[in-house]
Amino acid sequence: MEKPIDVEAAYKEANALLEGHFLLASGNHSNRYLQSAKVLEYPKKAALLTDALASMIRAHGIEVDTVCAPALGGVLAGYELARSLDVRSIFVEKIEGGMALRRGFEIAQGEKVIICEDIITTGGSALKAAQAIEALGGEIVAFASLANRGFCRRVGSDLEPKVACMLPPHIPLFSLDDFTFEMFAPEDCPLCKEGSVAVKPGSKS
Numbered sequence: 001m002e003k004p005i006d007v008e009a010a011y012k013e014a015n016a017l018l019e020g021h022f023l024l025a026s027g028n029h030s031n032r033y034l035q036s037a038k039v040l041e042y043p044k045k046a047a048l049l050t051d052a053l054a055s056m057i058r059a060h061g062i063e064v065d066t067v068c069a070p071a072l073g074g075v076l077a078g079y080e081l082a083r084s085l086d087v088r089s090i091f092v093e094k095i096e097g098g099m100a101l102r103r104g105f106e107i108a109q110g111e112k113v114i115i116c117e118d119i120i121t122t123g124g125s126a127l128k129a130a131q132a133i134e135a136l137g138g139e140i141v142a143f144a145s146l147a148n149r150g151f152c153r154r155v156g157s158d159l160e161p162k163v164a165c166m167l168p169p170h171i172p173l174f175s176l177d178d179f180t181f182e183m184f185a186p187e188d189c190p191l192c193k194e195g196s197v198a199v200k201p202g203s204k205s
Helices: 007-013 045-060 075-085 124-135
Strands: 017-023 029-033 066-070 087-094 097-103 111-119 139-148 172-178
Touching: 007 017, 007 029, 007 045, 007 139, 007 172, 045 075, 045 139, 045 172, 066 075, 066 124, 075 087, 075 111, 075 139, 087 124, 097 124, 124 139
Parallel strands: 066 087, 066 111, 111 139, 139 172
Antiparallel strands: 017 029, 087 097
16 A cells, blocks of 8 residues: 555654664664654644544544543644544543543443554553543554554554554554564563663653
8 A cells, every 4th residue: 555644754744763872661672663652743744644644543433522642742642633534632641550531531332443543562551541431441453653563463564463462353443554573582682682771762760
């Protein structure tokens, strides 16, 4: 499938495709990292990405009432996608053992919801968000992200899903592109063996 937008170029232009030695949330190391907060820093650039993502979703006939994002990383992407789709935007927050809808947000029985992240890796956070919405009677009609790390199969990609993917296979994943970076277990990391120290560039310190 033809790419609707050059996502890699957008990340590079925003200095959001980082190169170095990074400690990932999984505990593994990598020499590249996507920092989506940088690519979403300017609303007009964010709109270009989510408008393209919304076009993909519409082209597949997905009916949606609401976009829900896992806080904090997915909130900007989710809000912009909701704007592009002209639907409501909400978010869930972490609680012990999962995620919950708070701040007065409500879900109607049968409400059609897309779970949106900035980046989908294994889909663990997106799955927890989906479970929180389903527990309130919502229906998850799709998952969406700006970028897909290649563990889960997105609509239009030839990449096969990996065992680590946690998203349910019967619900489509819409994403603008695949980014398949090398990852290393700490004990096997060639960057560590060269004397480099991994840093964690994400939102958590």
